[in-house]
Amino acid sequence: MILTDDTLKRIKKDPLKVVFRAFSKYIFGTIRYRKGNGYDAARYWHDRFNKYRDSIRGPGDEGLSEKENVEMYDQARKIFLKFCKQEKVSFATSKVLEIGPGTGFYTKILKDAGVKNYTGLDITNVAFSKLKKEHPAFKFIKRDITKSSPPERYDLVVMIDVIEHIVEEEKLKKAMENISRSLEPKGVFILAPVMQRSKKHLFYVRHWTAKDIEALFENYKISKPVTFRNGQIISIKRG
Numbered sequence: 439m440i441l442t443d444d445t446l447k448r449i450k451k452d453p454l455k456v457v458f459r460a461f462s463k464y465i466f467g468t469i470r471y472r473k474g475n476g477y478d479a480a481r482y483w484h485d486r487f488n489k490y491r492d493s494i495r496g497p498g499d500e501g502l503s504e505k506e507n508v509e510m511y512d513q514a515r516k517i518f519l520k521f522c523k524q525e526k527v528s529f530a531t532s533k534v535l536e537i538g539p540g541t542g543f544y545t546k547i548l549k550d551a552g553v554k555n556y557t558g559l560d561i562t563n564v565a566f567s568k569l570k571k572e573h574p575a576f577k578f579i580k581r582d583i584t585k586s587s588p589p590e591r592y593d594l595v596v597m598i599d600v601i602e603h604i605v606e607e608e609k610l611k612k613a614m615e616n617i618s619r620s621l622e623p624k625g626v627f628i629l630a631p632v633m634q635r636s637k638k639h640l641f642y643v644r645h646w647t648a649k650d651i652e653a654l655f656e657n658y659k660i661s662k663p664v665t666f667r668n669g670q671i672i673s674i675k676r677g
């Protein structure tokens with residue numbers, strides 16, 4: 439385990455919780471979800487969303503309280519919207535694809551920002567009935583982005599807090615290929631988080647850098663990274 443400032447803070451606050459979480463993540467989780475060189479993402483996310491139901495800790499950070507997660511997500515919402523404005527995203531006229539909507543935090547942000555044409559693509563459909571109730575005009579499809587392409591082409595593709603859960607290099611390459619194929623020529627791909635260093639942390643978490651991504655998007659323009667939570671957010675457009 440990497441002892442970041444954040445981890446040290448958590449140890450100080452509740453050491454028993456940290457030990458229990460470490461056991462459950464490093465030993466139990468690794469045994470239960472291991473598959474090939476990675477993990478069974480469909481099963482992991484299905485179980486996790488079932489466990490947390492409506493709690494923001496499902497898609498968020500299990501090591502933080504509900505209140506801390508709400509604060510963290512609220513910060514992220516502001517940065518996401520500011521970044522989209524900087525990138526001149528036109529929500530109302532864009533055909534939007536969100537990869538990994540989870541329980542729909544960014545789905546609601548996109549709808550409130552004026553998105554009308556929306557498709558959510560997720561490896562698990564466990565939250566789809568709730569999402570369909572909240573957003574009857576939106577489409578949701580169950581698909582693994584590391585295995586197959588989205589069904590159409592989009593003006594805006596949003597992928598927040600999903601990339602770090604693709605832990606194999608080959609799968610990352612395939613996912614980015616599938617995304618680039620689904621971008622309209624003038625389309626924008628908004629991606630977070632990219633991190634300072636590439637590193638595998640847990641069986642279901644691996645950090646990728648902007649350089650790792652750049653290498654997979656030749657002939658594309660990558661924006662200057664902007665701080666987003668503990669990483670950064672970037673946009674990718676055809677050059």
Ligand SMILES: C[S@@+](CC[C@H](N)C(=O)[O-])C[C@H]1O[C@@H](n2cnc3c(N)ncnc32)[C@H](O)[C@@H]1O
Pocket residue numbers: 479483484496497498537538539540541542543544559560561562581582583584598599600603604
């Ligand atoms: C940490 S949650 C983030 C959810 C949401 N984007 C948010 O920020 O609240 C990760 C999401 O990515 C989805 N996911 C993970 N791997 C995926 C894959 N290979 N293809 C499609 N979705 C995937 C999970 O099912 C989950 O909904």
